[in-house]
Amino acid sequence: MTIDAAPSAFPSPRRRGSSRKRRRMALFALVGLVLSAATALVLYALDDTIVFFRTPSEIAKMDVTPGQRFRLGGLVKQGSIVHEGSTVRFVVTDNASDMTVTYSGLLPDLFREGQGVVTEGFVQPEGGFKADNVLAKHDENYMPKDVADRLKAQGLWNEGQAPGPTPAAATGASK
Amino acid sequence: MIAEIGHYALVLALALALLQSVLPVWGARARDAALMGLASPLALGQFALVALSFAALTHAYVTSDFSLQNVIENSHSAKPLIYKISGVWGNHEGSLLLWVLILTLFGALVAAFGRNLPDRLKADVLGVQGMIGVAFLLFVLLTSNPFTRVDPSPLEGQDLNPLLQDPGLAIHPPLLYIGYVGFSMAFSFAVAALIEGKVDAAWARWVRPWTLMAWLFLTLGIAMGSYWAYYELGWGGFWFWDPVENASLMPWLSGTALLHSAVVMEKRDALKVWTILLALLTFALSLLGTFLVRSGVLTSVHAFAVDPARGVAILIILAVFVGGSLALYAIRAPALKQGGIFAPVSREGALVLNNLFLTAATAAVFVGTLYPLALEAATGEKISVGPPFFNNTFGPLMLPIMLVMPFAPLLAWKRGDATRAARGMVGAVGVAVLATVLVAGFVQGGPTLAALGVGLALFAIVGAFAEVMERTKLFRAPLAESFRRAKGLPSSSWGGAFAHAGMGVTLLGVVAATAWSSEVVLAMRPGEQIDFAGRQIAFQGVEQRPGPNYRTTAAELVVREGGVEVARLEPARRLYTARKMDLTESSIATFGVSQLYAAMGEARGDGKTALRISYKPLVTLIWLGSIVMAFGGLLSLADRRLRVGAPRKAARPSPAMQPAE
Numbered sequence: 001m002t003i004d005a006a007p008s009a010f011p012s013p014r015r016r017g018s019s020r021k022r023r024r025m026a027l028f029a030l031v032g033l034v035l036s037a038a039t040a041l042v043l044y045a046l047d048d049t050i051v052f053f054r055t056p057s058e059i060a061k062m063d064v065t066p067g068q069r070f071r072l073g074g075l076v077k078q079g080s081i082v083h084e085g086s087t088v089r090f091v092v093t094d095n096a097s098d099m100t101v102t103y104s105g106l107l108p109d110l111f112r113e114g115q116g117v118v119t120e121g122f123v124q125p126e127g128g129f130k131a132d133n134v135l136a137k138h139d140e141n142y143m144p145k146d147v148a149d150r151l152k153a154q155g156l157w158n159e160g161q162a163p164g165p166t167p168a169a170a171t172g173a174s175k
Numbered sequence: 176m177i178a179e180i181g182h183y184a185l186v187l188a189l190a191l192a193l194l195q196s197v198l199p200v201w202g203a204r205a206r207d208a209a210l211m212g213l214a215s216p217l218a219l220g221q222f223a224l225v226a227l228s229f230a231a232l233t234h235a236y237v238t239s240d241f242s243l244q245n246v247i248e249n250s251h252s253a254k255p256l257i258y259k260i261s262g263v264w265g266n267h268e269g270s271l272l273l274w275v276l277i278l279t280l281f282g283a284l285v286a287a288f289g290r291n292l293p294d295r296l297k298a299d300v301l302g303v304q305g306m307i308g309v310a311f312l313l314f315v316l317l318t319s320n321p322f323t324r325v326d327p328s329p330l331e332g333q334d335l336n337p338l339l340q341d342p343g344l345a346i347h348p349p350l351l352y353i354g355y356v357g358f359s360m361a362f363s364f365a366v367a368a369l370i371e372g373k374v375d376a377a378w379a380r381w382v383r384p385w386t387l388m389a390w391l392f393l394t395l396g397i398a399m400g401s402y403w404a405y406y407e408l409g410w411g412g413f414w415f416w417d418p419v420e421n422a423s424l425m426p427w428l429s430g431t432a433l434l435h436s437a438v439v440m441e442k443r444d445a446l447k448v449w450t451i452l453l454a455l456l457t458f459a460l461s462l463l464g465t466f467l468v469r470s471g472v473l474t475s476v477h478a479f480a481v482d483p484a485r486g487v488a489i490l491i492i493l494a495v496f497v498g499g500s501l502a503l504y505a506i507r508a509p510a511l512k513q514g515g516i517f518a519p520v521s522r523e524g525a526l527v528l529n530n531l532f533l534t535a536a537t538a539a540v541f542v543g544t545l546y547p548l549a550l551e552a553a554t555g556e557k558i559s560v561g562p563p564f565f566n567n568t569f570g571p572l573m574l575p576i577m578l579v580m581p582f583a584p585l586l587a588w589k590r591g592d593a594t595r596a597a598r599g600m601v602g603a604v605g606v607a608v609l610a611t612v613l614v615a616g617f618v619q620g621g622p623t624l625a626a627l628g629v630g631l632a633l634f635a636i637v638g639a640f641a642e643v644m645e646r647t648k649l650f651r652a653p654l655a656e657s658f659r660r661a662k663g664l665p666s667s668s669w670g671g672a673f674a675h676a677g678m679g680v681t682l683l684g685v686v687a688a689t690a691w692s693s694e695v696v697l698a699m700r701p702g703e704q705i706d707f708a709g710r711q712i713a714f715q716g717v718e719q720r721p722g723p724n725y726r727t728t729a730a731e732l733v734v735r736e737g738g739v740e741v742a743r744l745e746p747a748r749r750l751y752t753a754r755k756m757d758l759t760e761s762s763i764a765t766f767g768v769s770q771l772y773a774a775m776g777e778a779r780g781d782g783k784t785a786l787r788i789s790y791k792p793l794v795t796l797i798w799l800g801s802i803v804m805a806f807g808g809l810l811s812l813a814d815r816r817l818r819v820g821a822p823r824k825a826a827r828p829s830p831a832m833q834p835a836e
Binding site for chain 2: 023026027030031034035037038041042044045046048049050051052053071083085086104105106107108120
């Protein structure tokens with residue numbers, strides 16, 4: 001971004017050279033300042049706000065600090081959904097480990113037993129996962145990509161296994 | 176038969192697009208008027224053929240022709256007519272056909288209304304449009320043909336994804352696509368200018384209406400999508416910082432920057448190299464958006480099942496066009512002549528600041544959207560970058576823009592007077608301070624920052640009209656004179672004022688709905704009543720109702736204020752029979768600009784019904800603000816200095832009519 005001048009653009013020929021240089025320096029300084037501020041913001045925010053994706057087995061293996069946020073993904077275990085008032089409890093499983101999740105609020109439309117799910121929240125001090133967000137999907141055949149990758153890696157799920165009409169029907173729709 | 180005509184028309188359109196991408200550009204180099212003259216008829220022909228093809232697909236949907244794979248997968252004979260039509264673009268193949276239709280429409284518009292463009296520029300622009308057409312027509316024909324037949328054909332279709340059976344979907348994708356694809360015009364003009372090696376103020380004047388048009392449709396498209404997600408997804412959020420949303424926000428941000436830098440270029444012949452780069456980047460971001468949405472490489476709440484193989488094809492198109500244009504830019508841009516020096520405190524200076532922060536904000540959204548992808552590719556670690564990231568980066572970067580926005584129009588070109596501009600802002604600052612104090616003092620709850628947010632929003636709204644007030648001498652001259660002056664103002668002044676005010680209105684909605692929303696989630700028995708947000712809400716019971724291709728279970732809620740019924744809410748769940756898919760239908764009652772929002776949970780065994788009821792103060796301002804912005808864009812577009820094909824310099828209004836410029 002340069003703001004070079006056409007010769008006629010500035011009235012005093014004597015001041016022109018230095019003034020143009022000065023203004024250009026000022027502009028570069030401003031650009032540099034804003035860019036470094038933006039970069040600092042982005043780096044700081046990335047350090048602070050990203051959320052890792054984990055499966056129940058991974059949580060079982062690692063040392064989780066209560067209160068630390070992450071996304072828990074897996075399948076909703078058959079027969080595990082229990083309603084208690086407006087709170088719902090269910091078990092997320094990757095068929096190796098289970099994790100009990102509590103959530104207060106309405107579940108998304110496509111939340112079902114045996115279906116893939118991604119929840120976001122934290123592990124409570126007394127154990128168990130408290131979700132404040134259960135991710136909904138627009139498409140009944142859609143397996144959250146993170147979950148699908150993990151489950152495929154563990155050989156628990158294959159493309160086309162999901163319920164609903166034929167897998168061919170899953171070819172896209174636009175938002 | 177009709178489907179085959181549609182398919183054949185697409186192939187013919189590809190042939191015309193190939194000719195269009197070669198002959199006029201060649202003609203422009205060889206100074207052959209006949210070859211250059213071919214550009215317009217080719218563009219018109221290409222549009223006619225794609226329109227024919229689109230009509231053929233629409234016909235197949237309307238008549239429920241289940242011998243077409245695409246219709247089987249996305250339609251059902253019992254579906255209401257409007258969703259049969261909107262179903263045409265409610266799927267991958269059809270939405271791409273819509274994309275190409277709009278692309279060729281823009282080409283045809285240039286051909287039809289671009290009479291005043293210099294022959295060579297017009298030939299080059301249409302040539303580049305032809306190249307984009309070739310890429311996308313090839314993509315449709317080779318990977319996403321909507322006219323594939325199935326034999327034997329089934330008796331019934333599989334229906335459209337119920338979430339897409341909504342009036343919102345009927346208009347949201349076309350609006351969004353006009354925006355996305357509209358930026359291809361800015362791209363084509365930029366590439367044509369680079370080929371030509373010449374960019375001047377006239378170029379900026381030709382490219383601005385197209386950018387403005389794309390911008391205003393993108394604004395409406397994003398707002399429409401946001402409102403659709405708000406009422407359709409059933410949890411009442413208006414923006415999720417989801418990759419698919421970010422994909423549409425990025426071109427909007429850089430497109431907004433482009434609009435402003437093009438003004439500088441038009442008036443002052445400065446920032447040329449930068450404006451050209453922005454034009455290239457804005458369309459690149461539009462293509463990136465298409466790639467992100469279509470390929471499903473990112474986990475998104477809005478992602479419909481997608482096909483990664485086709486994503487690769489879009490990635491190739493993206494690489495070719497972005498790589499090619501940037502290479503051309505690297506070669507040609509240094510040769511572009513610079514002009515127009517200006518002082519830091521000037522209209523140009525303010526617009527540079529606007530561009531700087533808008534670009535930085537675009538970059539922040541870009542990083543947040545693509546970082547998970549990059550990290551996974553590099554380390555295999557899966558992460559999600561959520562709203563906190565964007566709130567902490569995008570928010571602070573937009574703040575200076577909101578603060579400077581009202582000042583900029585009060586500054587003169589070249590060298591502005593900061594004190595004078597500040598004097599013009601006294602009213603706006605007064606209103607802002609008053610609002611902040613009142614909100615902080617009298618409104619219960621919510622973070623302290625919210626009061627400042629309200630102040631900032633009102634500052635932006637009132638400040639937006641400071642320039643108009645100054646130029647009409649409102650309150651300083653007799654009203655009659657002010658009125659006379661107001662009529663004489665160029666409509667782009669009014670346009671700018673409304674667009675800026677719209678930003679403030681949207682901000683006000685966002686702040687209020689975020690800070691003062693209240694929500695209850697509860698299980699109610701028929702006959703129960705709760706007090707909520709100053710109203711009494713009684714749950715009367717659940718009712719079963721039949722629908723065309725679904726069955727509804729609706730909860731009936733009566734909302735009373737002091738015993739008087741003021742609204743009824745009927746949140747429902749629909750079971751779509753063809754797909755055996757359950758869907759929440761939220762119910763909304765609007766009070767002024769605030770809304771009461773109810774959604775119903777799954778039926779439970781104990782005779783209770785789970786309900787989520789929330790009150791969202793001023794929430795509709797979020798979308799009304801974008802309508803105000805788009806209205807501003809429309810006013811600006813109506814300015815005769817910018818009108819498509821308007822005569823050049825001679826017909827510009829006399830200097831007396833634009834004193835501040």
